Amino acid sequence: xxxxxxxxxxxxxxxxxxxxxxxxxxxxxxxxxxxxxxxxxxxxxxxxxxxxxxxxxxxxxxxxxxxxxxxxxxxxxxxxxxxxxxxxxxxxxxxxxxxxxxxxxxxxxxxxxxxxxxxxxxxxxxxxxxxxxxxxxxxxxxxxxxxxxxxxxxxxxxxxxxxxxxxxxxxxxxxxxxxxxxxxxxxxxxxxxxxxxxxxxxxxxxxxxxxxxxxxxxxxxxxxxxxxxxxxxxxxxxxxxxxxxxxxxxxxxxxxxxxxxxxxxxxxxxxxxxxxxxxxxxxxxxxxxxxxxxxxxxxxxxxxxxxxxxxxxxxxxxxxxxxxxxxxxxxxxxxxxxxxxxxxxxxxxxxxxxxxxxxxxxxxxxxxxxxxxxxxxxxxxxxxxxxxxxxxxxxxxxxxxxxxxxxxx
Numbered sequence: 001x002x003x004x005x006x007x008x009x010x011x012x013x014x015x016x017x018x019x020x021x022x023x024x025x026x027x028x029x030x031x032x033x034x035x036x037x038x039x040x041x042x043x044x045x046x047x048x049x050x051x052x053x054x055x056x057x058x059x060x061x062x063x064x065x066x067x068x069x070x071x072x073x074x075x076x077x078x079x080x081x082x083x084x085x086x087x088x089x090x091x092x093x094x095x096x097x098x099x100x101x102x103x104x105x106x107x108x109x110x111x112x113x114x115x116x117x118x119x120x121x122x123x124x125x126x127x128x129x130x131x132x133x134x135x136x137x138x139x140x141x142x143x144x145x146x147x148x149x150x151x152x153x154x155x156x157x158x159x160x161x162x163x164x165x166x167x168x169x170x171x172x173x174x175x176x177x178x179x180x181x182x183x184x185x186x187x188x189x190x191x192x193x194x195x196x197x198x199x200x201x202x203x204x205x206x207x208x209x210x211x212x213x214x215x216x217x218x219x220x221x222x223x224x225x226x227x228x229x230x231x232x233x234x235x236x237x238x239x240x241x242x243x244x245x246x247x248x249x250x251x252x253x254x255x256x257x258x259x260x261x262x263x264x265x266x267x268x269x270x271x272x273x274x275x276x277x278x279x280x281x282x283x284x285x286x287x288x289x290x291x292x293x294x295x296x297x298x299x300x301x302x303x304x305x306x307x308x309x310x311x312x313x314x315x316x317x318x319x320x321x322x323x324x325x326x327x328x329x330x331x332x333x334x335x336x337x338x339x340x341x342x343x344x345x346x347x348x349x350x351x352x353x354x355x356x357x358x359x360x361x362x363x364x365x366x367x368x369x370x371x372x373x374x375x376x377x378x379x380x381x382x383x384x385x386x387x388x389x390x391x392x393x394x395x396x397x398x399x400x401x402x403x404x405x406x407x408x409x
Contacts, residue, residue: 019081019238020314024307025299026078027317029071030325034361036071037160037329038353039063041336042346047152049122049159050336056346061266069262069287070295072163076227077296079167080234083178092179096172103168106326106380107161114330115151115159116140121337123154149220160329162222170228178235187239194240203250203297204257206233210289226288230296237300244304251301258294262287323369323379324361331364332357 040048043060087095120136123129128145129136136154144155151157158165180186197203206229213226237243265282272279282291317324335356339349369375373383 019304019308020310021300021303021307022078022081023310023314023318025074025303027314027321029074029078030321030328032067032071033325033328034332034354034358035063036067037332038336038350038357041340041353042350047126047146049118049152049333050125050340052340052346052349054346056350057270059346059350061270065266066262070258070292070299072227073230073292074296074299075163076167076170076230077234077237079171080231080236081238082234083171083174083231084235084238087178087182092175096175099168099171102380103164103171106378107158107164107168109378110161110164110326111158114326115157115161117330118159118333119144119151119154119157121333122152125337126153128154161326162220164326166222166224166227170224170231174228174232174235177232181235181239190236190239193236194242194246197246198242203246204290204293207290207293210293211285214285214288247297247301248304251298251305254294254297254301258291258296258298262291262295319381320365320370323365323381326379327364327369328357328361331361335360
């Protein structure tokens, strides 16, 4: 990863300068998954692999409805930013081969090793199976009782690893476009876009194509066209330094149109009920499009203002973010299955699962993943630097969500 403070070229190394704010957004977004997926155990909307008998409206709105709007779009946008950095020093063929190593192979490993325990817990939770995990394992490769690929009640599912598969497909599908944008004609187009969006308010127009994608088919409730738009936007935003200035100028209004509006609508839903017409319109049209885009503009704008620094924690967490993502949900579900059986209230259970899952995921990563090159390979990480398992301060951590969502070279 580059280790400097802007996206312009570093004259000494001729490399794109590092965006520490992008690193922080990536790490914080991954850590937020612990809270989000733990809240799914208590949410009022739909089943989950582990489910508490008592659900919680407050947890649902605080940690699911308020996060869902922008969280996955942020991951795809950061992944697009990563692609711009990666293609500065890689050919299209090199980039494609790395996607196989860092995305497809970890996906296959996770599908065989980490998704089955989630489905097994789901089958136990809803009473569709009794027996050991090893007895259940062959049944994992059958469609479960839900008839879809969620696997919430048992059966085949990619679980949270769908993101890695989507990212692999979108990265290869978008590669011809990104390679063209590297050429002279493509750079001219980027220049035109930067000139256009430099006008006041124009940066909000990219929300319009998102409206069109809502009418396109999805896969298992996940819309690849919708996410590909964010992926492309992440690439474009990194391709010209003027976009950083544009985002900075619009972050205040974006905060009002995105996060503040989202909180207001969620409060209205709690007070009035989600059946109100204008609330349905906001939930189904505004927030997946303009609302989501404004949330991202606000996150990028305030992130580049307040998060443009590095420290030892960022270096450590940046290296482990991808592996942490791959591990976290399985850990949450296994812990959650047992904690939900305890005679405690919703909030104590929630806090216990969050803390235990955070500690357990970190320990599994640190002790079982990062220290050996074989496990690093299975989790899409670069080989461990010889003679050290801890990156030195001031040097880039070798890294990872990157190939999901970091500007890693």
